[in-house]
Amino acid sequence: MIDEKTDEILSRHLDGDLDAEEARLLTERLKRDPAIVEGLNEMQRLRQSLRQLALDERPPKVLDQMVRPLRRAGRPMRQRWAAAALVAAAAVVVVGVIVVEEIGRTGWMPWTQTEKAERQIFALSNLPARDPDAPIGAVESLLSREDPEPTLAEPELLEMIGPLNFPPGSIDFVMAIKIDEVQIPISFVEGARGLELVLEIEQGQVVSCTPQDGIGNTSTADEICRLMISIAGTGLGDGQHRGVVVRWKREGR
Amino acid sequence: MSADEQCVAVIPLQCADASFKAQQVVAVAGSGLAVTFEEIYTRFRRPVWALAKRLTQSDEEALDACQEIFLRIWRGLDGFRNEAKLSTWVFQIAWNFLRSYRRSRGRQPFSIESLDDDKVVSIGAVRDRAPDAERRVIASEGLNWVGQALGRLAEHHRIVLWLRDGEDLSYEDIAAVLDVPIGTVRSRLARARRALRNEVRP
Incomplete structure (x- = not known):
C-alpha cells in the first residue's frame, strides 16, 4: 500500500512538478520499491484512460442545432442591451410565456373570455406546427433582430427556449434574464397544461419565481426589452414537447 | 514560426x-x-x-x-x-x-443506476473479464470501467482529475477555473488519483 505522501510525489512526478532534488529521491525509491513503480504505472495508465475518454466524447449533432442561432448571430450587441436596459429601468415589461408541452395534441386555448382585455396581448394561438423531435433553442429571430416590435394585432413568436418541464408547484432552476432593474411578471398558462409564474427581477437577476394560482400580473410597458430566459426542470408534460414561447409587445402606443 | x-x-x-x-x-x-x-x-x-x-x-x-x-x-x-x-x-x-x-x-451522490443502460458495465462481469488492472484500463470495457469509477468520486476530485488528465489543463489553469490556490490543486489531484486507483481496483 502506497502512503498518501508518496502518492502525492508520484502525482506531481506525473505532471512534471517535482524539483531536481525531489526527482532524484523518487528515482532512488523507484529502484528499490516495485510497489511504487507499479503505483506510478497504474497512475499513468489511468491518466491515459481519462484522456482517451475525453477525446472519445462526441457531442450530439442536436447541440449544433441548438446553438446555431448563437453561431449565426456572432457577437452580442452590448450597447443595444445597455440601451434597452436603461429604457426598461423605467418600465415594466409584461411577457407571456406558455409551456408548449402539448403542442400538436390539443392546441392552445389559454385564455377564457372573462379575463381582462389586456391579457389578450399574451393570448397565443396555436403555435406553428413543429417537428416534435426538432431541437429546442432560441429561434433566430430573437438573436438576429435589432428591435423586435410585435404588435397587438400581430403577436409574434420571438423565442423558443428550452427545455422546460418542471414539477407542478415548484421551479427547480431559473437563470439569467439580462435586464437591469425591471420587474417582469411572466405569466404561464394556468390549467391542465401549465403553470403560471411570476418572475421578479432585480438588477438583472431573478430574485423570485413564484407559481401562482391565477393569471399573472399585467401592466403597461413602454419599451420592449430583449429577454432571454432559460428554465429547466422535470416532471411536467409528456416529455416530448418542451419549450417556452415568449411574446412581448410595446404598450402605450 | x-x-x-x-x-x-x-x-x-x-x-x-x-x-x-x-x-x-x-x-x-x-x-x-x-x-x-x-x-x-x-x-x-x-x-x-x-x-x-x-x-x-x-x-x-x-x-x-x-x-x-x-x-x-x-x-x-x-x-x-x-x-x-x-x-x-x-x-x-x-x-x-x-x-x-x-x-x-x-x-444526489452518484449511483450506478443513473448511468445510461448501454454504458453500464456490470461490476462482476468486468472483474471476470479483466483479471488484471492493465486489461481493465486499456480495453474498451476498461475505459467504461474507469469512467464509471470516475463518476463515483467526489465532485471536487472528479473535476480536478478531468481538467488535468482529461483536458490537459495546467495546475495554474485549473486553479483559475476552480478559483482555488495551486497548492490545493496539487494536493487535491494527488488524492483524486489515489481515490480513482482505489475505485478501479478489484
Missing part, C-alpha cells in the same frame, strides 16, 4: 482538440485577433460537452447544460478580456454553471 504558432496565427481555435494547448489560446488573445463565438464553439464543443457529461452523468442533462453554457459564453463575449486565457474563461463558465445546475437539481 513553428507549426503550432502558424496554426494559431492563421486558423486560431480550429486546431485539432488533442493538440491545441491553452498557451496557444493565449497567443491568439495576445495577437489581437478577434475571437468569434463560432471559433469558440468549434474549439470547445467537445471539451464542454465532455465536462458536462462527466459531471451530470446524463446525456439529456449534459445537453441542457451545454446549451446554457454556450449561451453564457455568447453573452459574455464582449466582457472577455484578452489577457485571460480563453480556455480558462470557457471552463470557468462551464464549471460555475454546472456546479449551480447540479445543486439546483438537488443532485
Whole structure:
C-alpha cells in the first residue's frame, strides 16, 4: 500500500512538478520499491484512460442545432442591451410565456373570455406546427433582430427556449434574464397544461419565481426589452414537447 | 514560426482538440485577433460537452447544460478580456454553471443506476473479464470501467482529475477555473488519483 505522501510525489512526478532534488529521491525509491513503480504505472495508465475518454466524447449533432442561432448571430450587441436596459429601468415589461408541452395534441386555448382585455396581448394561438423531435433553442429571430416590435394585432413568436418541464408547484432552476432593474411578471398558462409564474427581477437577476394560482400580473410597458430566459426542470408534460414561447409587445402606443 | 504558432496565427481555435494547448489560446488573445463565438464553439464543443457529461452523468442533462453554457459564453463575449486565457474563461463558465445546475437539481451522490443502460458495465462481469488492472484500463470495457469509477468520486476530485488528465489543463489553469490556490490543486489531484486507483481496483 502506497502512503498518501508518496502518492502525492508520484502525482506531481506525473505532471512534471517535482524539483531536481525531489526527482532524484523518487528515482532512488523507484529502484528499490516495485510497489511504487507499479503505483506510478497504474497512475499513468489511468491518466491515459481519462484522456482517451475525453477525446472519445462526441457531442450530439442536436447541440449544433441548438446553438446555431448563437453561431449565426456572432457577437452580442452590448450597447443595444445597455440601451434597452436603461429604457426598461423605467418600465415594466409584461411577457407571456406558455409551456408548449402539448403542442400538436390539443392546441392552445389559454385564455377564457372573462379575463381582462389586456391579457389578450399574451393570448397565443396555436403555435406553428413543429417537428416534435426538432431541437429546442432560441429561434433566430430573437438573436438576429435589432428591435423586435410585435404588435397587438400581430403577436409574434420571438423565442423558443428550452427545455422546460418542471414539477407542478415548484421551479427547480431559473437563470439569467439580462435586464437591469425591471420587474417582469411572466405569466404561464394556468390549467391542465401549465403553470403560471411570476418572475421578479432585480438588477438583472431573478430574485423570485413564484407559481401562482391565477393569471399573472399585467401592466403597461413602454419599451420592449430583449429577454432571454432559460428554465429547466422535470416532471411536467409528456416529455416530448418542451419549450417556452415568449411574446412581448410595446404598450402605450 | 513553428507549426503550432502558424496554426494559431492563421486558423486560431480550429486546431485539432488533442493538440491545441491553452498557451496557444493565449497567443491568439495576445495577437489581437478577434475571437468569434463560432471559433469558440468549434474549439470547445467537445471539451464542454465532455465536462458536462462527466459531471451530470446524463446525456439529456449534459445537453441542457451545454446549451446554457454556450449561451453564457455568447453573452459574455464582449466582457472577455484578452489577457485571460480563453480556455480558462470557457471552463470557468462551464464549471460555475454546472456546479449551480447540479445543486439546483438537488443532485444526489452518484449511483450506478443513473448511468445510461448501454454504458453500464456490470461490476462482476468486468472483474471476470479483466483479471488484471492493465486489461481493465486499456480495453474498451476498461475505459467504461474507469469512467464509471470516475463518476463515483467526489465532485471536487472528479473535476480536478478531468481538467488535468482529461483536458490537459495546467495546475495554474485549473486553479483559475476552480478559483482555488495551486497548492490545493496539487494536493487535491494527488488524492483524486489515489481515490480513482482505489475505485478501479478489484
